[in-house]
Amino acid sequence: MKFHSLPLDNALSQNTVVDMVQDQRGLMWFATLGGLDVYDGYEFRTIPSDPRRADSLTGVHVSRLYEDRQGNIWVAGFQGWLNRIAPDSGRIDHYSPELYGGQDGLISGPSAFLETADGTLYLGTVTGLHRYDAENNRFVRNVDVGPNSDPVGAVRSMAAASQGRIWLGTNQGLFRLNPASGEREHWRHEAERSDSLPSSSILSLLVDSSGRLWIGTPVDGLARLDPASGDIVRFSADPDRSDSLASNQVTDILQDSEGQVWVANQSGGLSRFLSESGGFEVYRNDPDNPESIPANDVWSLYEDRSGLLWIGTAGSGVSQINPARNRFDVLRHIPFNDNSLSSQFVWDLTQTADGRIWMATLAGLESYSPRTQRYSHFQPAVDSIASVQMQSVTADADGYIWLGGVDGTLYRFDPAREAFSAVGQDLRDGQGLGPGRIWNLLADGDLIWVTTPSGLYGLDRHSHVLVEALPAGERLPMGGTPFRVMLPAKPEGFWLGGGGLGLMRYVPGQGIVESWTHRLDQPDSLSHSMVRAIHVDESGGIWVGTLNGLNYLSPESRRLEREQFRLFTTSDGLPSNTIYGILPGVDGALWLSTPQGLARFDRSRETFEAFDVSDGLPSNEFNGGAELVTRDGQLYFGGVAGVAIVRPEALWRNDHVPTVAITGVEVRGERVAREDFGSNTPLSIPYAENDLTVEFAVMDFHQPEKNRFEYRLVGGSKAWTPSSLRRISFHRLSPGQYRFEVRGANNDGVWSESPATLDLSILPPWWRTNLAYTGYLIIGLALLLAYHLRQQRRLAEERRISDELQQAHSLAEANHQMALRHAQSDQLTQLPNRGALLEALARHMRKARPEKPLAVLQINLDRFQRINDSFGHAIGDRVLQLLARRFEDALEEGDFLARTGSDEFVWLTNLEEGVEPEQWLKDRCLLINRIVGERMEYLQPGVVMTASVGAAIHDTETSSLSATDLLSCADIALHQAKKRSEPPRSQLYQRGMDEAARQHLAIEARLKSALEQDEFSLRFQPLIAIESGRVRALEVLLRWQTGEGEFIPPDRFIPIAEQSGLIVDIGAWTIRACCRQISEWLRAGHPADFRVAVNVSMRQLRGGGFASVLQEATKEFDVPPSMLKVEITESMMMEHVEDTADQLEEIARLGVEISVDDFGTGFSSLSHLKLLPVSELKIDRAFVIDVMSSEQSRTIVQSIVRLGHELNLRVVAEGVEDSDSLEWLGQVGCDYAQGYYFARPLTAGELVGQGWLTPVAKARKRVRQTS
Structure with a gap:
């Protein structure tokens, strides 16, 4: 069992933890002999205790904590005081001893709380039992238990019994009380009876999931009462039995969510009841083991909602039995402990048929038996020059252990005789192994394959003769750097990798038959030529670990001889791009060792999960080549601090659905009292103090540093923003209503079901308040009135025009109603509109005769907008109506007139036979300008109107055009006419005018690049x-x-x-x-x-x-x-x-x-x-x-x-x-x-x-x- 202790420094207010409770929000509360602390997973906050302040605790020596169903935290002190902390506001209520029948003095205060199923809260004190009267906010002393009854005495603990009854643990024995009737049953210690309680002084009670009552005494051990039969079983400490209770001083009892019963012992440690044998497994402090329980004086136990077991000790703070921090078994070096590794630096591992694990370490050869959990240590006898440090290890078919030393010596070890024999000395001359350490060893039938800085060698394990060598007259692809990785290949040969060599397959007798290296000109080549790990999966795919990520070569790419590697790096979730080892797990995933811990790669989802020392690894740094898959599927990874053992099928997962809580709010750096933001009322912040920081926490304490968050500010943005930080600040929010929402995930990525919320109200500045807007309105109205009065004389004449405008508006409205009924009429002039024009034009084109061609006249009133701007739109409308009538009077039989725009008319007519079009257009333009320029009573004298005319003739050149196209030709001619400087302006459409439009577009396109190419220049006049x-x-x-x-x-x-x-x-x-x-x-x-x-x-x-x-x-x-x-x-x-x-x-x-x-x-x-x-x-x-x-x-x-x-x-x-x-x-x-x-x-x-x-x-x- 491994224990995780929280830091002692700058944490709890005092390190003797008497009681613990988790509140409804998920925060942990700790009662100590130096104060009351609240923990959110990241920091401890001490509830203030100041006798001069009514809003603080009465004292600091806290004896008991309890949370009722309303979320109130009841806090009792050893000196007899009692306080209640409200959940929303944090308000602290004080109860003087007379309110609950206590006595002000040492150890005279409350010692037990219990809220029954009907919501009644009971309090146990040295003077007996008390019931809380919520209406009067006080406790009623001494619950009526009937006349002539034994005195209850000091109630030290309580537990709920069946049928609404209460178990009372007192200094007078055990009572089962019916509060409704006052009936009670009494158990006490009887010296002459071994089946009675071990003591009448009872300190703690627990009703387990089977209904049995566990009873802890101060000095006489533990008892278990079966209420149905009345049988009592005693448990006590026995120094002659390893499975007895740790100590007879029982301070607390707990049953966890898995049904295990835990017993806290003073001066004995922690005991766990073994239901199969009826004994106990005891956990005591080991000074040489940092993962042992921190102290033998255990005062309190608590299991939070996530299943995490908390252990309060005397003087050593609080500890956890935390599976998240102990996901892996570890083989490590423990000083002065022979049953541990001699060296924590492990270079290589192998397994023999008897199940033992053999390791090459800096202290020699070591073995470990998973069955007995015993270690053995072996060193060769060396002279003063040779070294006992081992680099590589393998086992042959006969059970011999082969070792490669860092000094280049090759050893064979006989486990039966526990004897070393040096093999390499006679191979050093001629065609020997060459100098340098032996990096790898691999047993292959009768051969032992050896890699050194000089290359790869095959050694007959019986005759000790070299039978194969690489290089052997053959040059390596990248030079003579050492092979660091060696793995059997199918159907024959070995996979080799090393410094700068890339990935190769070597077949004895044939040499290198396949090779891949990193190529700068090929992005999907091997990502780095320094290969540190190789794994071939069940489908034949090759996984290669390099100094620059994990590479995958598919069987298809290999079959087609395509050098296409798939690369995974830190951007995909790897903890490091340096891969030291790759092992397959029985769960189908790949496990990778790196200098930043282990990683689990889910091949189906292509996702990585990283593990580090906080998950129970001995260190984040592992060694290349130090990995092993055992026969039962366990994975061993060796590193600089020992060996991590991975059991993939039994890897612990945190499936607890956490809650998230807002733990603090600061406005302009000042912390806001909880009563200001803990209720449903929005937190109001003045605009000038609009600098807000919100603090929050995930209520899962397994690995708070790995919890994650996402938040949003509704009213500002609806998108969720991920964050690994637990504080977020907002500056200069706009006035308005907001809701801050935050969700959280635990260390294994399980998210909370609902967010924690904080409603905010950012108050507007004074100049944006309703009162200010009212003032603005009054001032604005006053200015408007003043302006209106000042303009009266100037607007006298305009009133007359306003009347005319009103009449014009009425006429326009009538025309509008008529236009709704006649969709093809212009509402102002009652002339046909564009839709009617196109229909008429199509008819005229069909009826036109070559000798009297059809002419389309597009008429535009020059600068008509200025008429509207100078005299008003009403006058402009009357001008248009008058012109429409004048044009209609000038129409000849068969002509057609339409209004197509605000200042445009179209006149359809036929040329007389034999008329020259150009001269005809000039004459017609003069006629139109006489009509337009004729005096109008609406306009001031001297204001002369002109018109421009564009014409298109429906002749042989335009006979193939549609009505729309012919109208467009007239429009093009009109635009050309308006370019003329002097009136009358007219233009007959000619072929090629379209080209001008195209030139227009060409100039526009060239203009866009003229600035970039600096084609403009300046002239000055x-x-x-x-x-x-x-x-x-x-x-x-x-x-x-x-x-x-x-x-x-x-x-x-x-x-x-x-x-x-x-x-x-x-x-x-x-x-x-x-x-x-x-x-x-x-x-x-x-x-x-x-x-x-x-x-x-x-x-x-x-x-x-x-x-x-x-x-x-x-x-x-x-x-x-x-x-x-x-x-x-x-x-x-x-x-x-x-x-x-x-x-x-x-x-x-x-x-x-x-x-x-x-x-x-x-x-x-x-x-x-x-x-x-x-x-x-x-x-x-x-x-x-x-x-x-x-x-x-x-x-x-x-x-x-x-x-x-x-x-x-x-x-x-x-x-x-x-x-x-x-x-x-x-x-x-x-x-x-x-x-x-x-x-x-x-x-x-x-x-x-x-x-x-x-x-x-x-x-x-x-x-x-x-x-």
Whole structure:
């Protein structure tokens, strides 16, 4: 029997364990003479004892523990005190002696507890028996046992008897009491009767599974009472009998879950009752055996729910009979004990026919008999030079033992005569064994095969003549390194392995017939050429242990001569990649020895199970070649600390289903009282203290260090997270409700059925409380009301429009209802929709005649979105309705009109015979634009609408197209028409226009790689202050030249980049490149008195991160943000003002200036210019370029300059190409000018080389000075 003792240091509060109990959560409680301790498998926690505190134990000398059905822990002290610990809160209640009839003084307190089947709790004290009155929270003294009865005396122990009765062990004998009637029976010691109790002083009681009562006395041994017959059997210590009780001082009695009765003895150790013989097996402390019981004074016994037996001792703490830590039998060296190994270092093992195990050790030859468990030790007589240390051993057919020494001597040992004879001396010269230790020996019929550093030799065991040698004129594959492994092969020969040799099969007379080594160019070759173990399974598969994992060569691969090994390593569960030995178990598994313990490999599931010293191995380090399968299937593995014996069929498994418990909670490093988290109420944690650590434990104490966990935080993540740690921390959880759940598995991987839980409530910060939200709501409503009142005057006019909008909405709603009834009608205009159009188009195509071909006109209203943005959607709808009526009035007989989009119409008509299509389309486009441009009362004077038209003719070239395809052709023509700069815009579909779409896609694909291949570059065009002629800004222009040298103009690739979204990455590159260039200019000493303007698209602003791009680029290149300017177009500002306002504000806060480009081309709103952080207007070049020839352009330019100055904005004229225009612009007060008159876009080098960045640089072409 092996005992496992828990550490004495920094563990129990005191090492005399008087009593033990496992609570409902699974925690172990230990009563000691120095306090009460709780153990979770990992650490001991002492329950505080402070007489000044009401929430601590009364004292530290604990005499008895008991858990009732409600989970309360009752704690009794030797000095007469009694406490109760509540299970959920940990609250401690105190009971003064008068509450239970005790007397305050030494050893006067409670000594026994019992809760009967009806839930009544009884307490035994020195004054008798007491019953707990739960209603009044006190004990009723002296249960009524009837008049004229013998006094019960001091009740020291109790046990439940049949029919609701109670056994009482007292200092007056044994009583069986009926609490209901008060009737009792009495047994006492009678000196004249040998069948009476051995003593009337009773210390412990046990009712076993058969109903018999075991009675322990302080000094008179043990008795067993059969209640049915009344027979009493006594047991006592007898020094002349080895199977007698260990001692007559019985302190505790226990029957375990397997039915065995254990007796704790003072000054005698531990006794186990042998039911077959009626005797006892006694376990006493052996100072030379660390696995013996730690002390002979045993005070308490307890079996927990997993079947683990706990033993409390006097002064030596607590010990376990723990099968998990004793899975293996061990042969080891015990100092000063001849019946043990002489040396713990075992190199090799073999077995002879008589069952004895022979071992080669550093102390010579040793044998062990499994039957008698006796050891024998043998050493050859050697001179001062030779060594007795043995390396290898084998037994031949005649029972002789052959030994190989570490000094190279070969011995034969005769077990009958116990005599050695040296064989190797006469083989050392000529063709002898050669120098060095004898690594392996193998008996094969009449030959003994020997491996040395020189090779492999076959020795006739009778004549001692060498008959075979390798090498024998034959060169080894990898040189002359020693063979470390030798194994018989089928149908003939041997398997050999060694240092750098790989795996080989050797056949005597033929040499090496098969070989495998590690090859760097072949991943599935042998994983390492250092082979330390070989095993051939029943199917012919070869298992090879190397310094780099376990390899498997299947019979099929070997038959096909394919070098395909399957490799298993630590990533698959091996404890180490170094394999020393491989043995097959009777359970079908392979057992492997390594430098990190043993491993069991389940071949069917391909899983590993690791075992180490905590499982009972003598050491984790084993020796290569030191393994043996015995005739009865036991496995022996030798190592540096003895031999481990594996019995695969009887390997102990822990099938106990454990529970898991939350053992502690810390908030910001402070431990939380159990009453705050042990109940069903969630643990509330303020947001500022949101730093939580939860501690938990698996309630299985066999090998706590091998228990495993998985946890999850419901409310944060539903996925289970595996962990080998028993603590988990959470930081900065969001406010809300959570449930922490943890499951656990014992040392053999059996998981708990349900998790332990902890409900958490993370309180929000004050600014996220309901009260704060109420305040936010009140403030928001107040601001909204103030804004509403301030807007009343400004919205007076809009109320009239609102009424009209309401009417329009009612009309639209009516149209919507009609559309539900007429699925092929447009709900706004009542025109046919796209579905009806396609049906009509198909009919028209079928009826069309070649002399009067069908024409499909795709009409798009130019910039119609601006009508909606400027005047509202209601006005836009009325415009569309009016246009629909006008178009209908213009239809000819047989024509068809449909609305296919928000601002698109399709007109089907037939060309007159002989009409030229191009001229016809121009005329029809003029007609359509007259209809669209006619005055509308809904729009302000001066607002003129135009339309673009694309047409496709159903002729011989398009006769094979479907209606959908013909409509697509018209759409392609429309897109081409909209590219025209001047209205009216029209385009007739021509073959090849599809190619433009394909080119569009090609440019988009090339754009994706242009950034990576650095194909973009920058050009700069100066902005000149008209008054001074000084350079005040540079506009950045992007250029793209492909790797093949092709230059692609911006008007081709910028729109495509916009549509595809690539403009975001291109824009970010442009910003960084621009900042890099500015940084170089500043480092070169150029002044920082100008800004660099970068054009920005809606795509870049809409993403929400453009301001961060600016901030990061300026910070990276150390460029002042004030040197940057962002240009946005007027149309972008107007169409997306809601999307861009916040972004523009954030950009302005960085110090970056914002300019409105192409001003004058849209329907601007002055309110937008006031609200947005704009500092500059840039007049569209279409107005500037003909300012000297167009009165209308001059009027527009003057209006913009005046408007800009009234809004405190600078004004820039873009497109200045002559001196007259420049002079006129200066006269009307324009601030800056830009155009080819000054310079075309320049590279950075050209800009510096031409002197544009010098402090005194002025435009070489100036405003002409007039007198």
